[in-house]
Amino acid sequence: MKKLNLISQYSDFHHEGIGLLLFILGFHYIWMWALCVLYIYRFKRYMKLIFFGIPAMMIFTRYAFFVSIDTDDYVNQTVHVVRIEKHQYQSSYTLDVGRYHVLMKSQHDIYEIGDILYIKGEIFPYPKQTVPHGFNSYQYYLSKHVRGYIIPDEVAKVDHRFHILHLRYNMYQKLDGYQSSELLKSFLFGEETFDVEIKKLFSDVGIIYLLQASGLHIFMLISLIKKMMFYLDLKTSHQQMMSFMVYLIFFYLHAFDIGVTRLFIMFILMRVHDHFELRLTKLDLLQFTFFSMLMINIALIYHVGFLITYLILTTIYLLEPLLKDKGVIEKRYIISASIFLVLLPFQGKVSFLTLLCLPIITFIVTGPLFISSMLGLIYPNVDRLNLQLFSYFTKFTQEIDENNLVLFLPALSIFLFMIYYLLLIYFFSLTKFTQYTKRLIMIF
Numbered sequence: 001m002k003k004l005n006l007i008s009q010y011s012d013f014h015h016e017g018i019g020l021l022l023f024i025l026g027f028h029y030i031w032m033w034a035l036c037v038l039y040i041y042r043f044k045r046y047m048k049l050i051f052f053g054i055p056a057m058m059i060f061t062r063y064a065f066f067v068s069i070d071t072d073d074y075v076n077q078t079v080h081v082v083r084i085e086k087h088q089y090q091s092s093y094t095l096d097v098g099r100y101h102v103l104m105k106s107q108h109d110i111y112e113i114g115d116i117l118y119i120k121g122e123i124f125p126y127p128k129q130t131v132p133h134g135f136n137s138y139q140y141y142l143s144k145h146v147r148g149y150i151i152p153d154e155v156a157k158v159d160h161r162f163h164i165l166h167l168r169y170n171m172y173q174k175l176d177g178y179q180s181s182e183l184l185k186s187f188l189f190g191e192e193t194f195d196v197e198i199k200k201l202f203s204d205v206g207i208i209y210l211l212q213a214s215g216l217h218i219f220m221l222i223s224l225i226k227k228m229m230f231y232l233d234l235k236t237s238h239q240q241m242m243s244f245m246v247y248l249i250f251f252y253l254h255a256f257d258i259g260v261t262r263l264f265i266m267f268i269l270m271r272v273h274d275h276f277e278l279r280l281t282k283l284d285l286l287q288f289t290f291f292s293m294l295m296i297n298i299a300l301i302y303h304v305g306f307l308i309t310y311l312i313l314t315t316i317y318l319l320e321p322l323l324k325d326k327g328v329i330e331k332r333y334i335i336s337a338s339i340f341l342v343l344l345p346f347q348g349k350v351s352f353l354t355l356l357c358l359p360i361i362t363f364i365v366t367g368p369l370f371i372s373s374m375l376g377l378i379y380p381n382v383d384r385l386n387l388q389l390f391s392y393f394t395k396f397t398q399e400i401d402e403n404n405l406v407l408f409l410p411a412l413s414i415f416l417f418m419i420y421y422l423l424l425i426y427f428f429s430l431t432k433f434t435q436y437t438k439r440l441i442m443i444f
Contacts, residue, residue, distance in 0.1 A: 121152035
């Protein structure tokens with residue numbers, strides 16, 4: 001209880017959280033540990049080193065065990081199909097070999113989740129980054145616990161057993177009968193099955209991430225449900241239970257994806273926080289959420305999206321003092337601009353019309369388009385309306401793409417990446433508007 005009381009009275013966990021981020025990046029670039037030491041020295045008066053040291057030791061221990069797993073060169077055994085991803089011409093089957101996973105490419109619908117296969121074949125590791133700023137397929141697949149791909153000499157199905165995602169896979173298959181199936185699969189299951197041209201359009205405009213259920217989508221859905229329950233005069237406990245069920249459903253449908261996992265853990269921590277009447281901020285709870293995710297799945301150290309999400313949410317929560325007196329529209333533009341600044345080094349371009357229209361696009365996608373898609377599952381007659389709405393939205397996006405003014409930026413080295421983000425965090429941690437101009441100039 002004494003330790004719990006100490007934690008509840010401390011509300012600067014984001015300082016330790018940023019330190020842990022630098023510590024994690026040290027596994028990729030060893031000089032980051034030197035930067036981490038400098039950061040701790042600079043902010044030591046704001047930090048409690050015990051709240052940095054113990055988590056850092058736990059992360060290091062988990063990471064050491066993770067990288068120590070040896071990968072076989074050849075397998076001759078039974079394996080378990082644990083995930084299936086459909087592509088245009090073939091499917092990727094994730095196979096559980098025992099201590100790790102491997103991928104196997106094959107034709108569509110040959111195997112199902114839960115199938116037990118007898119397989120013989122050679123395992124090949126994915127290549128690491130070969131050119132500066134290029135794609136690192138080794139780390140990308142390692143973030144999914146996949147350590148290589150197999151080219152089988154022999155494959156045979158020998159049995160089938162229940163898998164927790166079996167129901168999800170069956171539901172996913174049934175969506176093929178919907179006209180708006182691509183939209184539903186993206187929102188409900190987090191699977192990008194859009195036509196190549198449409199996917200390219202959304203990627204060029206820089207809004208492809210909005211077409212998967214995220215915190216904004218689920219927040220809109222829960223807000224609508226809460227409003228309905230308010231008019232029905234239901235208890236607050238019932239509202240919380242309904243919110244919990246919504247998070248749980250999306251947690252399952254997205255196959256425990258990191259985006260929805262974060263929402264689910266954050267929701268649980270907030271309920272614990274309220275129950276024990278702790279005095280932590282949302283920014284503090286965010287640090288606990290991301291640390292919990294790393295302890296559950298240490299492979300997230302290699303997941304770029306995980307680190308970007310942490311930066312975006314830390315930025316938004318640091319902005320709360322500035323946002324509290326702003327109107328709804330003003331808040332939307334400030335948050336959109338903040339997200340844009342966080343994503344800027346990864347996108348490598350500035351799309352001015354996208355930046356201007358982003359609050360409108362976000363409202364359309366997370367509001368009418370997302371909620372209408374959910375209704376389409378209950379009332380199939382809404383499916384045609386969903387298709388029409390998506391068609392209008394696609395045309396609107398095409399107009400933005402055709403009239404966009406784009407400024408392309410050079411790729412940054414990892415050193416400049418860190419300078420940029422440290423300045424960005426330094427900038428957003430201010431509480432007085434008069435201090436923003438000077439530090440904004442530093443960022444540029």
